[in-house]
Amino acid sequence: MIVRNLTFQVFIAALLGIGTAWLFADDSWRQAMAPPAVYELILLIKKVFLAALRMLIAPMIFFSLIGGIIGIGNVLRLKALGGITVSYYLLTTLIAISLGLVAVFFIHPWTNYPPAVEMGSAVSSIRTIDPGSESIFLVLQQILTQAFVNPFSALVNMNILGIVANALLIGIAMVLVVPQSSKLYEIVEHINRIIFKILSWIIRLLPFGIFAIMFDFTIKLNTGDGHTANFLSQLFGFAGLVVILTLVHGLIILPIIGLVFARRSPLKTLRQISRPLLVAFSTSSSSATLPVSMQTCDEELGIHPSVSSFVLPLGATMNMDGTALFEAVAAIFLAYLYGIELSNIAVITVFLMAMISSIGAPGMPTASMSGMQMVLIAVGIPLEAIAILLVIERPLDTLRTAVNVEGDLIGAMVVDHYTRRV
Numbered sequence: 025m026i027v028r029n030l031t032f033q034v035f036i037a038a039l040l041g042i043g044t045a046w047l048f049a050d051d052s053w054r055q056a057m058a059p060p061a062v063y064e065l066i067l068l069i070k071k072v073f074l075a076a077l078r079m080l081i082a083p084m085i086f087f088s089l090i091g092g093i094i095g096i097g098n099v100l101r102l103k104a105l106g107g108i109t110v111s112y113y114l115l116t117t118l119i120a121i122s123l124g125l126v127a128v129f130f131i132h133p134w135t136n137y138p139p140a141v142e143m144g145s146a147v148s149s150i151r152t153i154d155p156g157s158e159s160i161f162l163v164l165q166q167i168l169t170q171a172f173v174n175p176f177s178a179l180v181n182m183n184i185l186g187i188v189a190n191a192l193l194i195g196i197a198m199v200l201v202v203p204q205s206s207k208l209y210e211i212v213e214h215i216n217r218i219i220f221k222i223l224s225w226i227i228r229l230l231p232f233g234i235f236a237i238m239f240d241f242t243i244k245l246n247t248g249d250g251h252t253a254n255f256l257s258q259l260f261g262f263a264g265l266v267v268i269l270t271l272v273h274g275l276i277i278l279p280i281i282g283l284v285f286a287r288r289s290p291l292k293t294l295r296q297i298s299r300p301l302l303v304a305f306s307t308s309s310s311s312a313t314l315p316v317s318m319q320t321c322d323e324e325l326g327i328h329p330s331v332s333s334f335v336l337p338l339g340a341t342m343n344m345d346g347t348a349l350f351e352a353v354a355a356i357f358l359a360y361l362y363g364i365e366l367s368n369i370a371v372i373t374v375f376l377m378a379m380i381s382s383i384g385a386p387g388m389p390t391a392s393m394s395g396m397q398m399v400l401i402a403v404g405i406p407l408e409a410i411a412i413l414l415v416i417e418r419p420l421d422t423l424r425t426a427v428n429v430e431g432d433l434i435g436a437m438v439v440d441h442y443t444r445r446v
């Protein structure tokens with residue numbers, strides 16, 4: 025039974041990749057002009073797997089963001105409810121990302137420079153991004169001209185900023201001028217479903233892709249001076265930090281928000297919502313957990329059905345505290361691992377991108393990996409760095425999905441509390 029579990033398979037594949045590379049490959053594999061055929065085959069698997077993942081990035085970001093905005097369009101029509109819901113989503117996501125970034129900068133030694141915001145260092149970091157630029161206006165011009173491009177060129181060239189800007193504009197315009205009854209809404213929803221069906225097929229190949237990626241990574245890293253062990257300890261250090269921060273958010277911050285804004289006892293709340301949390305933990309999917317969350321709101325929490333049927337489905341795609349936290353910390357970690365020093369602007373970009381991509385990610389297993397790619401590309405970290413995350417992605421996904429779902433459930437309590445009084 026456990027052998028059929030994807031998380032288990034990915035773990036084994038990663039260990040096999042590292043182990044076999046360690047045992048069988050020697051220095052000649054790295055230096056040889058023509059590497060052994062078996063290594064070439066493994067490289068082929070790695071490249072095809074990464075290409076398959078990459079294939080989906082542009083359409084996935086584009087359509088899932090439009091889908092999310094269509095949801096917000098409905099929210100805004102429900103004024104009070106929508107306002108509180110969106111504020112809650114943004115606030116808790118901001119807290120989650122800030123928690124991650126503060127921990128990384130001030131507690132964890134991945135960076136030995138704090139996020140200095142004084143004028144002097146801000147100017148020098150602008151120069152880091154664009155050595156030729158003389159002022160902040162040139163940087164702004166660079167960013168904005170990248171954002172305002174035609175949607176086709178943005179999609180074809182995988183210009184993430186352009187894709188996000190176009191999706192935002194098209195989504196908002198669609199809400200304003202296309203009637204709710206239009207087929208267009210259904211079409212967007214169906215396209216999203218198709219994209220995620222394809223993603224689920226690619227995810228089945230994870231063990232093979234991970235084996236190949238880790239094999240190659242170990243060969244490139246293993247210079248015989250203990251680098252591999254060092255890398256693994258860094259990786260587990262990162263995973264440990266993500267687990268601790270996710271638990272702090274889920275066991276301390278969210279319950280306190282529930283206490284302050286919805287007058288619910290933290291311990292009682294955690295007990296009442298334990299069932300959906302367990303389902304989220306074992307399925308790694310906020311969407312799959314949705315029916316259980318609905319039932320819990322109704323049976324355990326006594327939340328008005330109009331609130332839960334609105335806040336929970338929207339939250340399953342838009343509100344992902346665990347995902348945002350993970351992405352922000354992961355980007356900083358990968359930058360460190362690849363020796364890329366992030367300027368202040370890059371750190372702010374990580375912050376914003378982690379937020380936007382957590383809103384755009386659908387509630388499915390490993391869904392945040394596409395958003396993660398967007399964060400990496402935006403700050404110039406090589407896309408193949410994603411491979412490092414994929415090794416520990418599956419176990420971490422369980423916990424962050426549980427926190428994503430918890431955020432939605434506590435959100436339903438808060439919105440219920442306030443809309444009852446309105």
Ligand code: ASP
Nearest residue numbers: 309310387388390391392
């Ligand atoms: N699995 C997460 C969820 O469904 C999304 C992600 O972070 O990959 O909430």
